Amino acid sequence: MIRFAVIGTNTITEKWIEAARQHKEVELTAVYSRTESRAKAFAENYGVFQTYTNIHALAESDKVDAVYIASPNAFHARQAVELMKAGKHVLCEKPMASNQQEIASMIQVAKENGVVLMEAVKSTMMPGFLAVQENLHKIGKVRRYVGVFCKYSSRYDAYREGEVLNAFQPSLSNGSLMDLGIYGIYPMVTLFGAPEEVKANGVMLESGVDGEGTVLARYKDMEGVVMHSKIINAYAPSEIQGEEGTIVISNISEPKDIQIRYRDGSVEELEVEEKEFLPMYYETEAFVSLLKGEKNHAGNNSLTHTLIAAKVMEEARRQIGLTYPADRSF
Incomplete structure (x- = not known):
């Protein structure tokens, strides 16, 4: 054990x-x-x-x-x-x-x-995301990735009443990009690697963190779009748009209910092996395998992906003027 x-x-x-x-x-x-x-x-x-x-x-x-x-x-x-x-x-x-x-x-x-x-x-280790990877070739040349995760924070009501809880404290390195934007950014860099250029916009709150924002990532022959928010809800799915079809993902944070909509109008429901495991089981399983020496790298959750995602977020933060005390103290 x-x-x-x-x-x-x-x-x-x-x-x-x-x-x-x-x-x-x-x-x-x-x-x-x-x-x-x-x-x-x-x-x-x-x-x-x-x-x-x-x-x-x-x-x-x-x-x-x-x-x-x-x-x-x-x-x-x-x-x-x-x-x-x-x-x-x-x-x-x-x-x-x-x-x-x-x-x-x-x-x-x-x-x-x-x-x-x-x-x-959790998302990139789940069976749904693995199914996306395995079927990505079916949509031909990928031209756009769209990752959407906008969820009204349960702590935003308190913020609107004047109480700034941890979720909106810059001293804790929080905010929309770091807490929710990563759900769109991490799958993007796992699938497509490091972008050549990053552009970002954001809505800053009075506490000093971002409430929402958009990250545009330029690749050689495609683009990535990541929309995130802690102050509104969004109901649009995430998509990977290719020349022959589009993969539609209902929830990028816990990928399931995934379709491929082909250019000819046909629709394929991706089969995802249903197991009685909770979403965070899969990251734990991968970590235990590493610890036991059964794997020599974490695959989708490699430290390389972690560094690339951090670089994207740090550049996005620089552009929207979001800094943390940790940026100066470590």
Whole structure:
């Protein structure tokens, strides 16, 4: 069994735990939180009795092999580095860090200490996305990728009433691009690599983060369009548009219900093997395979893809004037 600790006592952590418990080789043994009462309350919900409020103590624990990090974005790099220096493997929630510099440092530490580091992007490891990859050739020359993920944040109501919660705090490296835009950017760079040029627009909020925006990516013979928002909902699907047809993806963050609409009017429903696994199971499965030495790279969730996506987001941030304290402090 691989003994996991979690950092973060939030909804995303709860979803990961439920998915990870579907894996027969994963065991949750510890919970970290900055607040002892919160750590203990969260741990008790899952029958876990080992809790930490000190990251150094967690790093030195002999009861933990790997750590799933789902703290605010600004904390990812520092926490991961300390854990990896102590020999812990790290599965880090997306975005892996605030900027390229932090990610490069994390990768270097992982190499120096012989541990596994992987970004937890659920979408690109799911069977639906794999089906897109396997069938991409059917639509001929790809000319445009469109990734849409716009979801009105449950915390935006509080923001509109004058309360700025974590989701809209620049000190935590948050905002629409980092939290939701990555869902459109990461599949794009996984399928098509690094763009030659990036153009970006965004709507900045008074708190100092972006509420929504658009990223245009220029490739040699195609373009990518990524639309993201935390202040509106969108109901349009994502698409990969080719000369012979278009792949239509209903939800880019959890790809399923995928069609190919051919130029002649015919429609093919892509068959996706249905398993009784939760969306975040697949990233966990890939991480465990890496840790056990069954694979020598993370495939779709490789560190190369992580760096490319970070570069795209950092350039987009530069153009819309979005900076974080982490950009100057790491």
